[in-house]
Amino acid sequence: MDIFLQAMINGVTLGSIYGLIAIGYTMVFGIIGMVNFAHGDVFMLSAFVALILFLILTQLLGITNVALAFVIVLVGAMAITALWNWAIERVAYRPLRGSFRLAPLISAIGMSIFLSNMVQVIQGPRNKTIPPMFEKNIALTSGGSYDVTLSYKQIVIMVSTTLLMAAFWYLVQKTPLGRAQRACEQDRKMAALLGIDVDRTISLTFVIGAALAAVAGVLYLSYYGVVSFADGFVPGVKAFTAAVLGGIGSLPGAVLGGLLIGLIEVLWSTYVSTDYKDVAAFSILAITLIFMPTGLLGRPEIEKV
């Protein structure tokens, strides 16, 4: 039971990170119908941006307050990654809009390779580490054979995720920008007829998706303390699986899917086998696509104009 509880805590932590990345997949798919294969690498890039920012703050500027450093890194990584993704969309996807359907998809694969190679060349192929942050643990149970703990890191991850998702939800549901975003998702042509600059709205979608992926990148880095140029792929595919499982195009679905994938992964490693934990996620992707292509919260797509 204690082990199960611990697995749930770890699973929700991991799942929050997947959920944040999954939102980027689902939003881009919702608005332009493209699976953004480079999104995992944007996430990886953001972790490197965070790493560099963290080192600059702590080593060069000598900031010792970890919480302060964390907040600055978070905001900085969100901004820089958002700018990157904005540029990527302008350079690699927008010129192909209106081209044949697979063109942007292929371009995204190319961008994925470009990003991971670029980071490999600039940062080197080895794992990069940061000194551990938020090291304390809270023991939830004690005295038994197994102590269930909740680490400060996990609290930071859950709290940051909750806050940012709330802010994000507000942006999408309640602001004119979010409304324009949803309008473009439902009917781009009509949105344009109402004076919405569709290209700008699509850019905005990439910016928001990247900002959330950057949150995930910062949290990932602080959780594991290590990142490498290849870390875009596996978390990326898992987050994509989360988006598909939740119902691609659905924002609550992305969050739900993320949590489920995180939980499944941790439960699988706890009770079955650590070696095959990635297989579990990929099997879910295949099974969802075959038996439930609209996912848990997706709507059956009748026709997309």
Added chain:
Amino acid sequence: MTTIIEAAPGRKAAPGRDGAPTPMLSIRGLQTFYGKICALKGIDMDVNEGEIVTLIGANGAGKSTLMMTIFGSPRAREGSITYEGRDITRLPTHEIARLEIAQSPEGRRIFPRMTVYENLQMGAAINGFAHFDRDLERAFTIFPRLKERAQQRGGTLSGGEQQMLAIARALMSRPRLLLLDEPSLGLAPLIVKQIFDVIRDLNKTEGLTVFLVEQNAFHALKLADRGYVMVNGLITLSGTGKELLSRPEVRAAYLEGGH
């Protein structure tokens, strides 16, 4: 905003018609293609301020293509579109929408997963909600049904309600020219009448200029000051509503059994 008071319905002198007429919307030699297929083969037409102009024609004639080409989507290949003396032929769609032209397009295109209220907010997106509350009140006065349905999702409305919403949404931007593409399609006669009454009222009381595409030729020609007939991407006839109603070729092609 000019208010035009008219004695005889459907017979008004557009401002400047006798002098040097500058139409509000002027289309010259317009050609539009879908790939290699030529959908508009050189259209000339004018809409004067304060008029209701209708365009009738069979299914597939190119009426909706013309409405959308005015908004730059699809883009015209040849010819010109001038609105208020300004060449808008190459302007991006969203910029055309900011020039006090609004469209209720074919198929209504309500945002299905937004509420009625949000759909109306979308209509007001371009004027920064400066007078949103007043315009909302006006929309609800014109279509009280929408007020009852304000929190309902667009996709769950009936066809008639969706059409009301499409018109109301178009009006939220305070257009001076309103393009309506087949507002009567698939609606019960009573609702069609209601919608045509609204169009007439807007034109009479607020001087709203209306360009109306219809298959329901009888009602449209009765309502309109002038009309055009489109066949296969070309304008084949034009004249006042009354004239066209009495033309045998119009009667034969569009009216027999049509009302």
